[in-house]
Every structure is written in C-alpha cells, then in structure tokens.
Amino acid sequence: NAGVTQTPKFRILKIGQSMTLQCTQDMNHNYMYWYRQDPGMGLKLIYYSVGAGITDKGEVPNGYNVSRSTTEDFPLRLELAAPSQTSVYFCASSWEAGGPYEQYFGPGTRLTVT
Amino acid sequence: GNSVTQMEGPVTLSEEAFLTINCTYTATGYPSLFWYVQYPGEGLQLLLKATKADDKGSNKGFEATYRKETTSFHLEKGSVQVSDSAVYFCALINLTGGGNKLTFGTGTQLKVEL
Numbered sequence: 001n002a003g004v005t006q007t008p009k010f011r012i013l014k015i016g017q018s019m020t021l022q023c024t025q026d027m028n029h030n031y032m033y034w035y036r037q038d039p040g041m042g043l044k045l046i047y048y049s050v051g052a053g054i055t056d057k058g059e060v061p062n063g064y065n066v067s068r069s070t071t072e073d074f075p076l077r078l079e080l081a082a083p084s085q086t087s088v089y090f091c092a093s094s095w096e097a098g099g100p101y102e103q104y105f106g107p108g109t110r111l112t113v114t
Numbered sequence: 115g116n117s118v119t120q121m122e123g124p125v126t127l128s129e130e131a132f133l134t135i136n137c138t139y140t141a142t143g144y145p146s147l148f149w150y151v152q153y154p155g156e157g158l159q160l161l162l163k164a165t166k167a168d169d170k171g172s173n174k175g176f177e178a179t180y181r182k183e184t185t186s187f188h189l190e191k192g193s194v195q196v197s198d199s200a201v202y203f204c205a206l207i208n209l210t211g212g213g214n215k216l217t218f219g220t221g222t223q224l225k226v227e228l
Binding site: 004033040041042043045048058090092102103105106107108 | 118148155156157158159160163203215216218219220221
C-alpha cells in the first residue's frame with residue numbers, strides 16, 4: 001500500500017514551458033486535492049475532485065488545469081509556466097465528505113520556474 | 115470565511131522542554147480541527163484531531179483541546195525531543211458549506227536542540 005505518490009520530486013522549468021505533475025493514490029479515495037505551499041504562507045488549495053470526472057476550483061486555480069479520468073489518478077497541468085508558480089506542490093486524498101476525514105498527503109514536487 | 119491563525123516561528127527549545135504552539139480560528143458553525151506535522155523533505159501527516167467542543171486530541175505525547183469559547187486549538191507537549199523538529203500546521207474543516215476542504219494556518223517551525 002503506497003498511499004499517495006507524486007512524480008517528479010523536483011523539476012526546473014523555463015518561463016512559458018508546460019508540464020504535468022502526476023499524482024496517484026491506491027486507497028480508493030473519492031476525494032483528491034492539489035495544494036501549493038509557499039514559504040511562510042501555509043498551503044493553498046488549487047483544485048480538488050470529488051470523484052472521477054468531477055473537478056472544481058480551489059482558492060488559487062489560475063494557471064493550472066486538472067482532470068480526473070480514474071479514481072486513482074489526478075494530474076495537475078501547468079500551461080505557460082511563470083515564476084509565480086515556483087512552489088512545492090502537494091497532492092492529497094481522502095474519503096468522502098460527511099465527516100472530518102483525514103487527508104493523506106504525497107511527498108511533494110518542488111518546482112522552480114526560471 | 116474560514117481562517118486559521120497560528121504563532122509565527124521558528125520556535126527553538128531545548129530537549130525535554132515544554133511546548134505550546136498557539137492556534138486560533140474563525141469559522142461559522144462547528145468546524146473540525148486538526149494538527150498536521152511536516153518533517154523535513156516530507157509531505158504532511160495528521161498528528162491529531164478534534165471534532166467537537168471540549169474534545170481533546172492526542173498522539174505521540176502531543177495534545178490539543180478544542181475550545182469553542184476562545185476559538186482555540188493550542189498544541190502542547192510536555193517534553194519535546196530532537197525528533198519532534200518539524201513544521202506544525204493547524205487546520206480546520208468546516209462542513210457548513212465547506213465540503214471536505216482544509217483551511218491551513220501558515221505553519222510554525224519547531225527546532226529542538228540537545
């Protein structure tokens with residue numbers, strides 16, 4: 001049982017490039033989330049999904065896109081990377097709403113845009 | 115809206131010292147409260163939680179009590195160890211229109227020295 005896995009661990013992008021951050025969970029969780037963590041700013045929710053085929057915006061969605069074609073996978077797409085997207089990105093998953101269910105986090109992807 | 119405020123760090127303590135990290139929140143209704151811990155280079159892990167007023171969450175010697183009258187959820191540990199060095203995040207989930215989305219504080223870095 002691997003939990004939540006993310007790839008890559010590190011990436012450097014040039015301004016204007018695109019990339020996809022991968023996230024997979026093997027716990028059969030319906031809910032999945034993408035956060036970004038900036039120094040001294042805590043975690044901000046980018047997008048979330050309540051099940052395959054259903055996604056919604058979080059607090060800071062601009063510059064990102066997501067898709068959820070399977071229960072297991074929730075990739076995050078960066079189009080036209082900008083320096084402001086330099087951050088650490090965390091994927092998380094949880095059981096359904098209706099209770100204060102724990103969110104399980106992946107190890108993170110450290111992205112630098114130069 | 116929902117918000118979480120926690121004390122700024124870093125907090126530097128000697129081993130076996132007493133730890134308090136303050137956390138206060140703003141939310142309508144009855145949120146559930148959490149403490150997450152992030153060890154260096156890793157993702158976040160749930161440390162403890164409390165789902166209603168006067169509940170006490172505890173784990174690994176850490177504890178926090180949900181105080182609705184003061185809207186607080188302070189983290190305490192009687193005797194810290196070097197291995198407790200990490201960043202600690204206070205968070206809430208407000209199921210009143212908030213789904214299962216966590217609202218995080220900015221994090222408090224704890225450094226424990228011998």
